[in-house]
Amino acid sequence: MPILFVAPNSFRNDKLGMPCSLIHEQRLSALGIEFIAGIDEAGRGPLAGPVVVGAVILPPNFVLNGLNDSKKLTAKARERLYAEITTNLDIRWTSIAISPQEIDRLNILGATHSGMRAVVEQLSPRPAHALIDGLPVLRFPCPQTALVGGDGISLSIAAASIIAKVERDRIMLECDGLYPEYGFAKHKGYPTREHFAKLRAHGPCPIHRRSFAPVAQAELW
DSSP states (O other), X not given: OOEEEEOGGGOOTTTTTOOOBSHHHHHHHHTTOOOEEEEEEEOSSOSBXXXXXXXXXXXXXXXXXXXXXXXXXXXXXXXXXXXXXXXXTTOEEEEEEEOHHHHHHHOHHHHHHHHHHHHHHHOSSOOSEEEEESSOOTTOSSOEEEETTGGGTBHHXXXXXXXXXXXXXXXXXXXXXXXXXXXXXXXXXXXXXXXXXXXXXXXXXXXXXXXXXXXXXXXXX
16 A cells, blocks of 8 residues: 655654644645545553544545644543544544453554554455555555654644544543542553552553553562
């Protein structure tokens, strides 16, 4: 499958303070390419919980006030945008959560790429091209453009980042109810000082990623 890789300095939209836009989507549409999906993930860095991948196909000339990279938004803003994206009948979207056990089996990069391939297969209609946040994904099921910092450049990727982030945060809130001693509602499984303290006190729980070094070390304490 054709791959286009755009490094950060190749497109300085975000660096110049310009808004996230549909410029990459429009360039592809001008070539006659329909159904362009933005793809992003949430949860590669945590020690616990799944990695969630979102995929979104926006309609042409789509406008949604405040839509941007999920990391630049408050939790309240993400929830508002998530609701607007997922209830808009002109938007096609899907998501997939890759379990900690699958992350341990494949490693985090392999699990993330597996999820990115899977969301493309799940989307209806199937995208003719994908805009992916980050680096190219091997053995991808459709042509792709990999955009470093893509969630701050492409509105499609930004929408996917919100889907992934909101759904992962909700999963971690549910996990907090199952394992309240770890404080997942607060740190969402990321390697914070508080999380390390809980790991030392209680050892890993079933949603910890055993292949991650801090978790593996905690099993030896």
